[in-house]
Amino acid sequence: MKHKILAAFLLLAAALSLTACDAEEMGTLSDLTRPYTGFYECEEIALGGKDMTEEFEKLSLELRHDGSYALSYRTVDGNEGGYTGNYSVDPEKGRITFTGKQGMRTASFSFPYEKGAIRMDYNLFGTMLHANFRMP
Numbered sequence: 001m002k003h004k005i006l007a008a009f010l011l012l013a014a015a016l017s018l019t020a021c022d023a024e025e026m027g028t029l030s031d032l033t034r035p036y037t038g039f040y041e042c043e044e045i046a047l048g049g050k051d052m053t054e055e056f057e058k059l060s061l062e063l064r065h066d067g068s069y070a071l072s073y074r075t076v077d078g079n080e081g082g083y084t085g086n087y088s089v090d091p092e093k094g095r096i097t098f099t100g101k102q103g104m105r106t107a108s109f110s111f112p113y114e115k116g117a118i119r120m121d122y123n124l125f126g127t128m129l130h131a132n133f134r135m136p
Contacts, residue, residue, distance in 0.1 A: 034065055036063055036089050036091075036096070036116070037063045037065045038062070038063060039060055039061070039062050039135065039136070040061040040062075040063070040118060040133035040134060040135055041133065041134065041135075041136055042056065042059035042060065042061070042131055042132070042133050043132045043133070043134050044130075044131065044132050045059065045129075045130070045131040045132075046129075046130045046131075047124070047127060047129050047130075049128070054076070055075055055076060056073055056074065056075055056076065057074045057075065057076050058072070058073060058074040059073045059074075059131075060133075061118070061133050063087060067086050068084065068085070068086050068087070069084065069085055069086065069087045069098060070082060070083075070084050071083045071084075083100060084100065085098055085099050085100025085101070086098075086099045087099070091113075094112055094113055094114050095110050095111065095112060095113060096111055096112075096113040096118055097109065097111075098110075109122060116135040117132060117133065117135075118132070118133040118134075119131075119132055120132075
């Protein structure tokens with residue numbers, strides 16, 4: 001019996017030593033599973049305190065497993081568009097940071113991320129833009 005246990009342990013050790021990844025390099029379980037990836041729907045959006053939610057037929061955010069995002073929208077009058085870039089999440093601080101191109105420069109914006117929800121508050125040319133995105 002001891003020989004079978006020792007043989008199983010040696011086989012396991014050999015298999016682990018032949019794998020291409022190192023446990024320390026893998027990071028945390030959250031890094032591996034990325035539970036925050038997926039589609040988020042905009043629950044509310046306001047500009048300067050004026051509710052703009054009814055202006056959009058669709059306003060969604062996709063966080064992809066590869067660290068990229070896609071924000072897409074369609075207004076009720078048929079205008080469509082979107083933005084793409086990269087994101088990173090700091091689950092310990094409860095923050096998500098989006099990075100993307102704005103003209104010729106790269107810009108980063110950080111927002112609170114908690115329990116499957118992203119709360120965006122941003123001063124847009126002197127007017128407060130507020131949006132809440134949540135996983136359905």
